[in-house]
Each structure stands twice: as C-alpha cells, then as structure tokens.
Amino acid sequence: MLSYENRNTTKNNSKKEYTVIMQLSPEYKERLDHALEKTGQRSTKQREHVFSVILEKRDHPTADEVYARAKSSMPTISLATVYNCLETLSESGLIRQVNFEREPTRYCPNLTQHAHFYCKESGEIVDIELPDSVIDHLKAALPDGYTVQHIEIAYDGKCGDCHD
C-alpha cells in the first residue's frame, strides 16, 4: 500500500530525502485532480495524502485522527494542513463532513445519499443508506418556495452489536 518517492536528490548523492506517501489508485488520483482543477486548486502531495488516508480506512475520523494517520507516513505534515486539506476536499465534493452534536467534525468518504447512526454504547458511526423515496418525502415536508441544498440526518441509539 505504501510507495517511496524519491525527491530532492542532490547531485552528490550525500543527502537524500525520502517521503513516504500512500498510493492513490489511478481512478481516485484522477478524481482528485479533476475535482481540484474544477475549483481552480492545485493537486498537492499533502492533499493527495490526506485523501488517501481517508479512503484507506472507510470510517469517520476526526481531523485529529486524520492527522495522526497522515503523520505516520508523512511525518512533516502539520495539523493546520490537515484542516486545510479536509476543507478543500470537502469543498471539492470528494469527502463529506459529518457532525454529531457537540463532537468534533468527522470526515466521510462515502458520497452516496446516506445518513449516520451514532451508537451511544460503542461510539461507532455507521452509514445508513437511504432510499430516494425517503429523501423525496423529506423534501415534500418543506413549505412552498423553499429550496434544499443538503439534508443531514443523524440517528443515535444502540447499534445491533450492542444489544444483548
């Protein structure tokens, strides 16, 4: 899953710097580049890396968690950059932000129409796929003249694993 990329190799070979970056599959790399280009932003090593970190383990990490994971293979990345990257990736529509009550924002690579279930017992966050019909009903509940940009649906309770 990891690949070495040799950069800044000096002529006399006395000082080499290696940076480990995660390998983004060609289709995701292309998706990233496209999305960034569309919003006039550059495809950088850090953005690529943060994106790959989020795609690798398809859960719902906080910025801090993303930072920890990102650092393990790119030790020089800063928390501010992680925040910046998460922001640009969200803006570009490559990932989604997920908010639960007063908890830190989490990030989610699942772009399908879905809700989130937060298990108060295990702390687990589970994606809940929603049929279009449910969304249609939700939209139908709005007064005339309202236009929706986004609907965020968050359940909480007890997940299947946490029952007796």
Place this chain on the structure above:
Amino acid sequence: MLSYENRNTTKNNSKKEYTVIMQLSPEYKERLDHALEKTGQRSTKQREHVFSVILEKRDHPTADEVYARAKSSMPTISLATVYNCLETLSESGLIRQVNFEREPTRYCPNLTQHAHFYCKESGEIVDIELPDSVIDHLKAALPDGYTVQHIEIAYDGKCGDCHD
C-alpha cells in the same frame, strides 16, 4: 409580561431587594416543576427564568443569546448558570438542543417531532413539522437490531422569503 417579586425584605424596611423575573404561566410552571422533580432536581429561580426566556420568543437562540435575554431582567445571572440551566432543561425534556454544523448549539422549545431548516441567506432557522410516516420510513431504513433514541434532521438551503 414581567412581575416584581419582593424578596429579602429586612425587618426595618431600609433595604429591599427586588428581582424582576418573568412570569411563567401556571401550566408551564407546573410542567417545569414536574419535569425537574422527576429527575430529582430543584426548581430554582434561574431555571424558571431561563425556561421563561426560551418560551417567550419561540425562536432558536444560542446560549449567549439566552444569556443576554435572561440578564435583561435578571442582571445577576451568570453565563455558567445559563449553560447549566439549559443543560438541565434539556435533560428534563423541556427544551431541545439543535445543532447546525459547527455553529454554537441552539435551544428550541418546540417539543413536537420536527426538523430544522437553516436558510443560508437569512440565517433564519425554521421548524419543519414532519408527518409520522416520514419518521417511520427513516426508522425502517435501519438494519435489524438497531434501536433509535433520537433522529436529528437538518436541512439547509434557501427559505421562501429569500427567493426573488
């Protein structure tokens, strides 16, 4: 809407302290007392006042806004107390917390099953009443063995007033 309550009247009448508190209608006062009693908590002047402030203007104020409104007729109340009161009122099921993305928590006296629409243009937050059927459909989307405690639904977009 306001009433004076005379307290701490000393025997010689030389030093009276008046505290202005909002009048909670008898049914709400009773509802408050009941709810607090059920959770073994005391009905205090501050809790009563914060409750009345929230009921008075049925919008979705933040803690800071509640604090500002509360202070105008109870100047000695502290922000910490407002937070405490809002917490106990929420726990007792008398008000609801409403969260929008990274915004400060807002508080809502509407206890019916409803969602919130946040207009990105005006900043207005509007209650959206939801038919039971929609909630049923949402519950039906959960995997077997999951039990829901609460579903929070937040729309954002443009409200009717903000269209051309």
Place this chain on the structure above:
DNA sequence: ATTTATTTTTGGAATTATTCTAATTATTTC
C-alpha cells in the same frame, strides 16, 4: 426554627476544536 446536608449558582480559569497569521516553500506561468 436552627442546624445540617445537599444542590445550585457564580466568576474565572481551563479546555478543545478550529481558524488565523505571517513566513517559508512549492507549483505554475510567462
């Protein structure tokens, strides 16, 4: 009614997640 025990309130300090800032570094454009 006083005393005693328990809750609440209070102001300020502490915390936490996030954003801002200004300098450095990287990338693109000419």
Place this chain on the structure above:
DNA sequence: GAAATAATTAGAATAATTCCAAAAATAAAT
C-alpha cells in the same frame, strides 16, 4: 528559469463550552 500565485507550516488567537472551588440557596433533620 524568474516572477507570480498558491499551499504549507508552526504557533498564536479565537470561540464555545466545561470545569473548579467558594459562596449562596434550598431541603431535610433535629
């Protein structure tokens, strides 16, 4: 390859909320 633009970085700043320990209020027990 130099100039222009954008992104990264470390650390400071901010904002909402929680924590803390002392004082005040309320309830319970004598």
